[in-house]
Amino acid sequence: MDALAGLLDGPRARGAFLLRMVMAPPWSVRVDDRAPLCLMCVSRGEAWIVPDGGGAPVRLRPGDTALARGPAPYTVCGDPGTPPQALIGPGGTCHTLHGEPLEQSMRLGVRTWGNAHDGPDSLLVGTYRMESEVSRRLLDALPPLLHLPADSWTCPLTPVLEDEISRDAPGQSVVLDRVLDLLLIAAVRAWFARPDAAAPAWYLAMGDPVVGAALRLLQNEPAHPWTVASLAARTGVSRAALARRFTELVGEPPMAYLTGWRLTLGADLLRETDRTVEWIARRVGYGGAFAFSAAFKRVRGVSPQEYRSAYAGKLPDRHGSSPSAAPASTLSP
Missing domain, CATH: 1.10.10.60 (Homeodomain-like)
Known part of the structure; x- marks a missing residue:
C-alpha cells in the first residue's frame, strides 16, 4: 500500500450511490446530500456545476470529469439560469422543492434516472457516502470542485463505466465499485500531476x-x-x-x-x-x-x-457490517 492507495481505501466505493442521469432541457438538480465526495462524468451533451457561496459555474462537456467535495451543496444543471426542479438529499433521496417524491417518476431503468429516456444530456454520477479519517487526508488536499477537461487527460475508464452501469448481471455492483474506484484514482493522479494543483507534501x-x-x-x-x-x-x-x-x-x-x-x-x-x-x-x-x-x-x-x-448507531456488529459502512482501513480484520 502506497500513500495514495491507503488514503483512497477510506472512501472506496463499497456501497456507493451510482447512476446514469439522462436529462432534457430545461433541467436543474440541487444536490444537498452532504456526501463527502461525488464524481461526475459527462458522456453526452453538457452540464454545469454551480457551487454554493458564489463560486464560478463550471461547464462540463463530453469526456470531462469533475469531483465535488462535500458536504457543501451545489447545483447540477443544463444551464446556470435554470432554477432547481429537484433536490437530492442524504442517502440519495430525491423530491421536488415542495417535498413531493421523485424517485419513481424519474426512474428510467437500471441505475438510470432523469426526465427523458432520450434526453440529450447524459452524466455518470458516483457518490461516495462514507468518509473516514484516512480518506479525509485525501479530501482535504483536493479543491471543493475539481474539473478535468477531456483534452487535459486520457482515461479509458469512462466508456467502461458507461457500458457497465445499466447491466444487472451477477456481481455487477462489485464490478461497478471497482471501475468507479479506478476512475477516481486516475482522476486524482491526473489532478495532482498538474503544476497548479498544489499536491500535498506526502504525495x-x-x-x-x-x-x-x-x-x-x-x-x-x-x-x-x-x-x-x-x-x-x-x-x-x-x-x-x-x-x-x-x-x-x-x-x-x-x-x-x-x-x-x-x-x-x-x-x-x-x-x-x-x-x-x-x-x-x-x-x-x-x-x-x-x-x-x-x-x-x-x-x-x-x-x-x-x-x-459521537458515532454511536453507525457501527457494524462484530460479525457483519451496516449496509452503508465502508471498511475502516487496510488494518480491518
Whole structure:
C-alpha cells in the first residue's frame, strides 16, 4: 500500500450511490446530500456545476470529469439560469422543492434516472457516502470542485463505466465499485500531476527513493516499534540523513508522521468497529489502551470512548457490517 492507495481505501466505493442521469432541457438538480465526495462524468451533451457561496459555474462537456467535495451543496444543471426542479438529499433521496417524491417518476431503468429516456444530456454520477479519517487526508488536499477537461487527460475508464452501469448481471455492483474506484484514482493522479494543483507534501514525497520507501514502511507496518534509527536502517541511509530529508519533504519528522497515521487509523477503527480500545491500541502500534488514549486525547481533544460515542448507531456488529459502512482501513480484520 502506497500513500495514495491507503488514503483512497477510506472512501472506496463499497456501497456507493451510482447512476446514469439522462436529462432534457430545461433541467436543474440541487444536490444537498452532504456526501463527502461525488464524481461526475459527462458522456453526452453538457452540464454545469454551480457551487454554493458564489463560486464560478463550471461547464462540463463530453469526456470531462469533475469531483465535488462535500458536504457543501451545489447545483447540477443544463444551464446556470435554470432554477432547481429537484433536490437530492442524504442517502440519495430525491423530491421536488415542495417535498413531493421523485424517485419513481424519474426512474428510467437500471441505475438510470432523469426526465427523458432520450434526453440529450447524459452524466455518470458516483457518490461516495462514507468518509473516514484516512480518506479525509485525501479530501482535504483536493479543491471543493475539481474539473478535468477531456483534452487535459486520457482515461479509458469512462466508456467502461458507461457500458457497465445499466447491466444487472451477477456481481455487477462489485464490478461497478471497482471501475468507479479506478476512475477516481486516475482522476486524482491526473489532478495532482498538474503544476497548479498544489499536491500535498506526502504525495510528492512518494517519488523520493528514500522518503518514499520510509513512508511505505510506516503506512504498511504502523504497529511495528519504529524508531528513526530502525527506519533509517531499513531505507539504507543514516539516521540524520533520513530525519533531515523526511522533514524537508513531508513537512514533519518521521515519528510525528507515524503518530498522526496511527491515530488516524485508530479513529477509523473506533468509528467503524466495536473492537475494544485495548485491541485497537495494539493494532495500530501502542502498548495498550492507556498509552493510546493519552495520545488520542492529546491530539484530538477527546478520549477514544468519547469519540466513539459521537458515532454511536453507525457501527457494524462484530460479525457483519451496516449496509452503508465502508471498511475502516487496510488494518480491518
